[in-house]
Amino acid sequence: MNYNGLKEDKRLVKAVPSARQIAYENMEFFCFIHFTVNTFTGSEWGDGTEPESIFNPTELDARQWAKTAAEGGMKGLILTCKHHDGFCLWPSKYTEHSIKNSPYKNGKGDIVRETAEACREFGLKFGVYLSPWDRNNSSYGKGKEYDDYYLNQLTELLTEYGDIFVIWLDGACGEGPNGKVQKYDWQRYYKVMRELQPNAVISISGPDIRWCGNEAGEVRPSEWSVVAKDMTDPAITAALSQQEDNEEFRNRPLDETQTDLGSRERLANEKELAWYPAETDVSIRPGWFYHEEEDDQVRSFENLKDIYLKSVGGNTTLLLNLPPMKNGRIHETDAANLKQLGEFIENTFKYNLVDEAGITSIPPLDRWEKEPTVLRNDDYETYFMNEAGTNKLMIKINWIEKKKLNYLVLKEAIPFSQRVEKFKVCYEENGSMKECYNGTTIGYKKIIDLKGIQTDFLAIVIEDSRVAPVMSFVGVY
Numbered sequence: 001m002n003y004n005g006l007k008e009d010k011r012l013v014k015a016v017p018s019a020r021q022i023a024y025e026n027m028e029f030f031c032f033i034h035f036t037v038n039t040f041t042g043s044e045w046g047d048g049t050e051p052e053s054i055f056n057p058t059e060l061d062a063r064q065w066a067k068t069a070a071e072g073g074m075k076g077l078i079l080t081c082k083h084h085d086g087f088c089l090w091p092s093k094y095t096e097h098s099i100k101n102s103p104y105k106n107g108k109g110d111i112v113r114e115t116a117e118a119c120r121e122f123g124l125k126f127g128v129y130l131s132p133w134d135r136n137n138s139s140y141g142k143g144k145e146y147d148d149y150y151l152n153q154l155t156e157l158l159t160e161y162g163d164i165f166v167i168w169l170d171g172a173c174g175e176g177p178n179g180k181v182q183k184y185d186w187q188r189y190y191k192v193m194r195e196l197q198p199n200a201v202i203s204i205s206g207p208d209i210r211w212c213g214n215e216a217g218e219v220r221p222s223e224w225s226v227v228a229k230d231m232t233d234p235a236i237t238a239a240l241s242q243q244e245d246n247e248e249f250r251n252r253p254l255d256e257t258q259t260d261l262g263s264r265e266r267l268a269n270e271k272e273l274a275w276y277p278a279e280t281d282v283s284i285r286p287g288w289f290y291h292e293e294e295d296d297q298v299r300s301f302e303n304l305k306d307i308y309l310k311s312v313g314g315n316t317t318l319l320l321n322l323p324p325m326k327n328g329r330i331h332e333t334d335a336a337n338l339k340q341l342g343e344f345i346e347n348t349f350k351y352n353l354v355d356e357a358g359i360t361s362i363p364p365l366d367r368w369e370k371e372p373t374v375l376r377n378d379d380y381e382t383y384f385m386n387e388a389g390t391n392k393l394m395i396k397i398n399w400i401e402k403k404k405l406n407y408l409v410l411k412e413a414i415p416f417s418q419r420v421e422k423f424k425v426c427y428e429e430n431g432s433m434k435e436c437y438n439g440t441t442i443g444y445k446k447i448i449d450l451k452g453i454q455t456d457f458l459a460i461v462i463e464d465s466r467v468a469p470v471m472s473f474v475g476v477y
């Protein structure tokens with residue numbers, strides 16, 4: 001099989017996800033909560049000199065955060081336990097710069113615990129963001145002394161709050177209070193993380209989940225989970241997010257060097273490859289932290305829907321930030337728009353029309369032990385693997401009568417890596433076949449807007465694949 005002059009290369013599909021990566025990708029959609037002294041000073045990056053006394057959320061109820069996230073269709077929640085300003089939302093034993101010296105619950109509060117408990121109540125998994133960059137602690141920039149401090153805090157978070165599903169590591173790294181920049185001992189950090197929470201993924205400046213490269217909700221048209229192994233080097237994420245945080249940076253689109261991370265051409269000379277799937281992280285407001293003056297700039301339901309379909313439906317996980325207000329509550333506009341998204345997700349993907357359709361395929365059925373009907377089950381136990389060496393596959397779906405079709409969902413069986421490189425979708429209208437989609441990657445999940453076409457026949461035509469495609473699920477809604 002040839003593709004643009006390059007031979008089929010089985011090594012491209014040797015990179016496969018770990019169990020923890022599969023579990024994370026399956027969760028699809030998460031909530032980010034950015035909350036710290038910045039909420040009270042109106043800034044995005046605190047400088048570490050903020051007095052603890054300003055932190056005073058008088059109506060904070062972590063259950064409202066968890067409820068809002070669950071109603072929005074999210075499956076997990078990640079809290080900024082410590083942002084770059086160094087202020088801790090839990091009473092860490094290792095610093096005085098925390099809520100224990102704030103008016104919040106007279107210094108007796110622990111927002112990490114309250115949030116972890118609320119997540120359990122609402123069926124969400126809980127994750128932590130612990131900024132390596134600390135602009136408050138005097139050991140920052142002093143090498144091992146700061147690494148020890150960071151690991152002590154990390155150990156508190158990973159041992160005292162139950163199961164953690166993700167440790168989200170920010171790439172931003174600047175000067176500390178003494179003007180020095182710290183060189184983080186990442187490998188030592190990862191070792192402790194793996195020991196204490198072996199099921200948690202280590203994201204962004206970690207080896208499991210990759211930053212998509214922008215904060216504007218933009219997704220690559222061809223998103224590959226198999227990329228060059230050196231992309232997992234935290235120095236790369238750090239370099240990408242080194243700039244000052246401002247709106248321009250947050251809305252910066254991908255530059256050309258970042259649009260193709262995984263094509264055969266791009267990977268042709270890479271010696272080592274890794275399964276390193278992308279995450280789309282974006283805020284519901286212009287800032288990561290709450291600013292009252294942005295109350296009229298909350299992303300609308302339509303915009304959130306668009307981001308959801310592009311990201312979760314474009315082979316990435318989606319991490320959507322909901323910044324609580326000074327009083328500790330998520331603003332009602334943010335909650336209402338997200339709730340609409342949750343209802344959209346639930347109602348749209350409730351009933352799979354493939355359950356009442358016939359499925360056949362070309363090459364024909366009887367050449368395989370398994371029938372393509374296994375595509376109705378949304379799991380990796382059942383999948384449809386094309387015959388070795390046969391990279392083309394057509395899946396045909398037909399109904400007894402015409403149906404109005406809104407969305408098509410396709411999933412590859414990612415335990416076998418990501419294989420499909422080129423496919424199209426066709427349907428029958430007035431006796432002739434029409435093309436309604438033409439694209440490249442599928443990966444974990446692809447959602448295609450069928451725009452309400454009316455038809456009784458749909459064909460998914462895989463035109464090229466790295467090696468024989470393995471499809472796990474087809475849904476039509």
Ligand code: FUL
Binds near residue numbers: 044171172241281
């Ligand atoms: C960035 C940080 O600098 C922002 O403040 C925010 O936390 C974002 C999610 O990551 O690197």
